Amino acid sequence: xxxxxxxxxxxxxxxxxxxxxxxxxxxxxxxxxxxxxxxxxxxxxxxxxxxxxxxxxxxxxxxxxxxxxxxxxxxxxxxxxxxxxxxxxxxxxxxxxxxxxxxxxxxxxxxxxxxxxxxxxxxxxxxxxxxxxxxxxxxxxxxxxxxxxxxxxxxxxxxxxxxxxxxxxxxxxxxxxxxxxxxxxxxxxxxxxxxxxxxxxxxxxxxxxxxxxxxxxxxxxxxxxxxxxxxxxxxxxxxxxxxxxxxxxxxxxxxxxxxxxxxxxxxxxxxxxxxxxxxxxxxxxxxxxxxxxxxxxxxxxxxxxxxxxxxxxxxxxxxxxxxxxxxxxxxxxxxxxxxxxxxxxxxxxxxxxxxxxxxxxxxxxxxxxxxxxxxxxxxxxxxxxxxxxxxxxxxxxxxxx
Numbered sequence: 001x002x003x004x005x006x007x008x009x010x011x012x013x014x015x016x017x018x019x020x021x022x023x024x025x026x027x028x029x030x031x032x033x034x035x036x037x038x039x040x041x042x043x044x045x046x047x048x049x050x051x052x053x054x055x056x057x058x059x060x061x062x063x064x065x066x067x068x069x070x071x072x073x074x075x076x077x078x079x080x081x082x083x084x085x086x087x088x089x090x091x092x093x094x095x096x097x098x099x100x101x102x103x104x105x106x107x108x109x110x111x112x113x114x115x116x117x118x119x120x121x122x123x124x125x126x127x128x129x130x131x132x133x134x135x136x137x138x139x140x141x142x143x144x145x146x147x148x149x150x151x152x153x154x155x156x157x158x159x160x161x162x163x164x165x166x167x168x169x170x171x172x173x174x175x176x177x178x179x180x181x182x183x184x185x186x187x188x189x190x191x192x193x194x195x196x197x198x199x200x201x202x203x204x205x206x207x208x209x210x211x212x213x214x215x216x217x218x219x220x221x222x223x224x225x226x227x228x229x230x231x232x233x234x235x236x237x238x239x240x241x242x243x244x245x246x247x248x249x250x251x252x253x254x255x256x257x258x259x260x261x262x263x264x265x266x267x268x269x270x271x272x273x274x275x276x277x278x279x280x281x282x283x284x285x286x287x288x289x290x291x292x293x294x295x296x297x298x299x300x301x302x303x304x305x306x307x308x309x310x311x312x313x314x315x316x317x318x319x320x321x322x323x324x325x326x327x328x329x330x331x332x333x334x335x336x337x338x339x340x341x342x343x344x345x346x347x348x349x350x351x352x353x354x355x356x357x358x359x360x361x362x363x364x365x366x367x368x369x370x371x372x373x374x375x376x377x378x379x380x381x382x383x384x385x386x387x388x389x390x391x392x393x394x395x396x397x398x399x400x401x
Contacts, residue, residue, distance in 0.1 A: 006076050006091055013113030016070060025380035027066045028119060030059055031092070034106050035120055043101040045264055050129075053347075064088050131183040131262040131270070132202070134170045134224070135255060137190045145233060157229050161285045165200070167225045172206060172259025180204060184224045185262070185270065187240075188232050189254040195239035196253070199274060200226035222259070228278060235283045238274060248273065275319050318350045320367035329375035331382075331394050336375070349379045351391075 008016075016022055033050055034042060042050070044059040053059065067088030070076065078086035093104040106114075114120050136144070143149040151168060160166040170186075172178055179202065186198035204223035211219050230237055240253045251266040262270065327348045328335040336344025351374045354365070365371065372391060374382065381397075382388045389397075 006078060008076060008091060008107075008109060010109040010112045010116070012074065013110050014116055016074075017113055017117045017119065019073075022069045022073065023066065024062075026062050026376060029380075030062060031106065031110065031114055032119060034104065035111065035114060040111070041095070041103050041105045043098070043103055045101065047104070060089075063092065067091050129181055129183055130177070130179075130264075131185065131267040132172070132178055133251075133253070133255065133258075133260050133262050134172065134184055134186045135189045135258045136186060138188065139190050145231075153229070153231050156226075157231060157285065160226060160229050165225050165227060166229060167203065167223055169209065169221050170224050170258060171219050172222050173220075173257040176206075177261070178202060178206060178222060178259060183262075183267070184226075185274070186224075186226075186229075187253055188237065193232055193237055193239050194254055195232075195237045195241075195243070196270075196274060197230040197232050197237040198226050199228045200224050220259075230283055236281050238277045242273065242277075243270070272319075317365050317367040317371060321350055321371035322346075322348065322373055324368050325373050327373060329378050330372040330391055331374055331378040332398060334375045334378075348373045349376055350374070351379055351382060353391075 017028075029051060030047060033047055034040060037050075047059045051059075070091065071078075071088075076091065078088065079090050080086050089104070092107060092110055094107060095102055095104045097103070138145065144151065144153050146152065147154070156166045156168065170184075182202040184200050184202050185196050186200075187196050188194055201224070202222050203225045206220045206222050208218040209221045211217050243249070243251070243253050246269055247263065247265040248269050251263050251270075252260070327337065327346055329348070330351075336347040338344075351372050352365070353370050353372065374391075378394060382391070382394055
């Protein structure tokens with residue numbers, strides 16, 4: 001039998017949030033991120049992905065650490081589990097299980113305290129981005145490669161080349177969970193070559209539409225705005241053989257149904273593989289092809305914002321920045337992999353020299369001129385004031401005290 005869930009008042013939360021000995025920048029970032037989400041709820045895995053941390057344990061560990069510091073200073077009763085251990089997470093959250101994931105929700109008292117302390121003033125709502133795999137089986141729907149058909153893949157590629165995007169309707173199995181803004185990949189199945197040949201984002205809620213075969217039945221579909229589309233008959237694609245490694249090998253890349261969820265641990269590795277593939281392969285149209293021209297720009301700043309550390313999110317701009325500058329902090333030169341070994345591999349934040357949160361619209365970012373890798377501590381210090389410090393100003397503070 002568990003004891004009563006701790007009930008920390010709004011007034012006590014205000015005191016805690018204003019106590020710099022208790023609350024660290026990353027603790028605030030977790031609360032602010034959760035506050036910014038459209039439903040103000042998320043799993044630890046989703047929070048970590050949004051913030052840019054490698055593992056959900058980073059979120060859980062920081063919350064536990066904050067709770068322990070609070071217990072040293074304030075007399076708060078903890079919830080006792082049946083096995084005798086005591087909870088800390090429920091100081092700050094309520095929640096529920098969704099499948100195997102626990103979904104955290106800010107307690108109303110903490111939410112009100114964040115607002116009273118002015119810690120939510122510049123936060124705009126964002127949505128969690130999940131990744132989904134859609135499929136095309138040319139043995140069943142060969143009409144896409146027919147010039148007399150609409151849609152026609154070559155015409156779609158030409159439209160993407162001219163406008164930067166092309167929107168197509170696609171069936172989706174995960175119609176109960178998929179949302180606008182989710183990442184979409186398209187795989188060719190049941191016919192060689194098999195593999196990924198398109199990517200984009202979902203831009204509609206699921207809706208019912210007639211089956212592609214003309215049968216008298218409706219199927220759930222979504223609209224996908226593709227940013228990349230290849231013709232598997234005319235150019236190379238990212239084949240399933242190249243996806244048989246690491247966490248990618250745990251994902252099914254040739255499923256029976258279209259619109260299945262991509263495992264979170266595989267999604268990041270897929271982005272890496274896809275990005276490198278597009279940069280290095282001889283394909284007709286790719287905005288990410290290998291180039292020595294540092295003036296290449298990417299659309300940045302659309303739709304998502306978390307105060308101070310994440311407005312993102314053009315993943316290609318981030319990758320181009322890190323390819324050029326590496327994974328050491330531009331301020332203090334800290335490198336996570338050198339210090340933590342494989343645990344810190346490719347972990348770093350990316351800082352915008354131009355504050356996109358103040359622009360509040362899409363703009364073209366030059367990843368070499370406008371972005372820099374910084375560690376989370378330096379990133380928080382850069383944003384300690386508004387407008388943020390420059391990298392050189394923070395270096396001077398470090399060097400001169």
